[in-house]
Amino acid sequence: MNIAVLGYGGVSKAFIELISSKEDYLKREKISIQINYILNSKGGVYDPKGIDYNNLLNFTSNKGNLIDYPHGGSSNLTFNEILNDKNIDILIELTPTNKDTGEPAFTHMKSALENKIHVITGNKGPILLNYNELNNIAIKNNVQLAIGCTTGGALPSINGGLFDMAGADITSIEGVLNGTTNFILKEMEDTSCTYDEALKTAQRLGIAEANPSLDVDGWDTATKLLILTNVLMKENKTLNDTKVHGISHITPNHILEAQKENKKYKLIGRTTKENNVVSTSVGLKLLESTHPLYNVDGKNKGLRYTSSTLGDLTLIGGASGVTPAAASIFRDLININNGYKFSK
Amino acid sequence: MNIAVLGYGGVSKAFIELISSKEDYLKREKISIQINYILNSKGGVYDPKGIDYNNLLNFTSNKGNLIDYPHGGSSNLTFNEILNDKNIDILIELTPTNKDTGEPAFTHMKSALENKIHVITGNKGPILLNYNELNNIAIKNNVQLAIGCTTGGALPSINGGLFDMAGADITSIEGVLNGTTNFILKEMEDTSCTYDEALKTAQRLGIAEANPSLDVDGWDTATKLLILTNVLMKENKTLNDTKVHGISHITPNHILEAQKENKKYKLIGRTTKENNVVSTSVGLKLLESTHPLYNVDGKNKGLRYTSSTLGDLTLIGGASGVTPAAASIFRDLININNGYKFSK
Structure with missing residues (x-):
């Protein structure tokens, strides 16, 4: 070739x-x-x-x-x-x-x-x-x-949806799709620092950009979620159809309260299909410790598809770089x- | 067709x-x-x-x-x-x-x-x-x-290895590949019962067979691991090349001690490739709570591939039936x- x-x-x-x-x-x-x-x-x-x-x-x-x-x-x-x-x-x-x-x-x-x-x-x-x-x-x-x-x-996100779910209809997509925000949240969990301090650490390490809005305001997650939705569910969704929230409002207290209950905040992109209505959203979710994306930490990414006949599939991997x-x-x-x- | x-x-x-x-x-x-x-x-x-x-x-x-x-x-x-x-x-x-x-x-x-x-x-x-x-x-x-x-x-195990890892060399395979043993271990964790009691519950629910040896002695896990190894690493391994241990020796005390440290026992099939030597084994492993297969509970299955250039990929899903x-x-x-x- x-x-x-x-x-x-x-x-x-x-x-x-x-x-x-x-x-x-x-x-x-x-x-x-x-x-x-x-x-x-x-x-x-x-x-x-x-x-x-x-x-x-x-x-x-x-x-x-x-x-x-x-x-x-x-x-x-x-x-x-x-x-x-x-x-x-x-x-x-x-x-x-x-x-x-x-x-x-x-x-x-x-x-x-x-x-x-x-x-x-x-x-x-x-x-x-x-x-x-x-x-x-x-x-x-x-x-x-x-x-x-x-x-x-x-992360074999498109592969996973197209080929690993072949023959089944995907009914929901849920993902930790942005390594930068996931790193910032982990940094806050590990060091009890504020959001601003964690962002600065990420910037110093070259993980976050000088203008971090694309990542921390959820736009990168939304973009990936919309591409997955349009490709795998044959939709035509745009950013205008999507409620997008970022992570910049999170405080050490939020993190602390979550940790007391053994839970974690993750920036989740989520698409659901109910009665043939497809909805897309991005925002912080509090995950229980039994959730398959709970352990997707740091710069890693993860996705969960649910389907009609092949059940759930969780994919975790895909470090940034x-x-x-x-x-x-x-x-x-x-x-x-x-x-x-x-x-x- | x-x-x-x-x-x-x-x-x-x-x-x-x-x-x-x-x-x-x-x-x-x-x-x-x-x-x-x-x-x-x-x-x-x-x-x-x-x-x-x-x-x-x-x-x-x-x-x-x-x-x-x-x-x-x-x-x-x-x-x-x-x-x-x-x-x-x-x-x-x-x-x-x-x-x-x-x-x-x-x-x-x-x-x-x-x-x-x-x-x-x-x-x-x-x-x-x-x-x-x-x-x-x-x-x-x-x-x-x-x-x-x-x-x-x-569980898209072969798909994951062949297509999601295309272009990379798989260097290790690690999996929770048998739903029956995974159900028995979860039952012991949840109810503090003995192995024999958990096995009986699994048999009553139709999850374990009357003669459960194939599952509980690790042979089913070994079979799946060997097929994955031979297909994805182009090997010719047999059961004779594989150390196979089951789960029937596990006691409520083992489970209790693990739980105190927030760990879980899983029956793991594992293939490693080091200096071009491929080794296969099946046995109980104690997983930390941060391990990507830690949350693969009950009848679910999970796999982790590591690779030369695509990093790690964890796949979780594939309920039995x-x-x-x-x-x-x-x-x-x-x-x-x-x-x-x-x-x-």
Whole structure:
């Protein structure tokens, strides 16, 4: 399979490192992969024989720009070269996300799918805004749109819903979907500190961003929950349909009272389907110690699906970071190679 | 897809009921399924246009024998009719299991795969004894051997390992894989009763069998663990390679001491891979309250995989019973229809 990578940030670099380390695995599984294009907004690298991963990573880690790379770097390379190249099987879309317009990723994905190129992405914006439209284009062109990385990285959230629950109707989704807020809550439990102190610790450790609103106000959780809901329940829900509350109002006293009863606060995204009415919400919930998500602590994530005929399924895992995110992209790649139908 | 079902016990009946209830689902997903053969050791039913599920279930629930069913019942039907019928796509093998020889299920599966018929089974004996041989025949004939139901019914154990961990090497497997022993341990925790009393309760409720050795001595756990190990780590381990201990020596005092420290005993099947040496064992382990399998209580099951690049994945679910087992068979059926490659 010939691959084009769009975007050259942390996840892209981790993905290229991962592929490079998987040489034995790929040989053993008889899977042949090469990357022919890596593009960012300035241009990129093209090698029809497959880019030398380690050589490129060495070059750019020494502050070389992609366009100056001596083996195929150029400022003239654009996305259109990929579309016009009949040898590309898979586009990996990892450009910076835009949650208002979804662009430019939306156009990249749409054009690739229309050109019968599979798309794998970790780009939440266009998937939240336009999953159904993109998926229909994939179906029409008999290619796959794989988005596992948008809803929890290494946690097999989409996989779990699509394939582990195959043949059953999912009737509810409940998840601890954001590692940053989960870390802050654990920090408050462990050290009895205030929310502001825990947030500062998370920021110092690089877990929370300088502007933490996306995480702590529940928007990241809501985005992941909505993508899961729309993909797995074939819905068309938006942020406007969702009650979203964050964690910034929680006090040490709340935590203390919960601990006295052996309970824990978690930021839970929850979708329920009752009498065919689907409702989505995000907010703090107090979990009993017997709840399957009770032990999902720190940067880990967890999900519980309930279904008509396969009962409950709880999935726990998926630590944060670029390496697990890259492994999630690689998982989608292997599964597409093995004949999975994500788009149907 | 045209299906032949071998065996007409509890799981087969639950499977036929399930398919009958899934008419809307199958229409919505544009999947066309019919059952053409249902055979047991006395003969069976054949209908080239598809057996009428409800009609047949009504007939046999009123104590009618398959061979007397007025629409295609016959004592002359044998497995060879299925092999000679060029219209059968999938064999569902649910005859009584034999853990010493694997027969007759092994021969059924082998012949079907050689005739380019996909096989789905919940039959542990032949899969424990001969998975690799059967899987190689499936690969050679470009058909699938799906065995999800042999390792925990509705719990997506094989799915989780094959597809949710795709692209990563599994480095350990740890599971609560037997509902009966897990129920007995919970009963002892809840009521402070002895092991013998808890076993009697389980027997009265139909959870444990009159001869409970298979469950309580750890053999069922070992069988599931070995199948998972052989499939997911491409090993050839047998019961002889495995230290197997059961739960019958546990006392109320053990339980009490554990509870004082907020710990729980679980019967754990564990496979580890260190320096390329794979070890398998089954026995009681004392789990801390932070362990992801700590809350897997009662008849539920749970598994934790660790991997090279996708981190840990814990799967919890899969209550016991014929209906979840049938839903697991149905899941494999849908995934084969959707292009999954179980055999590769």
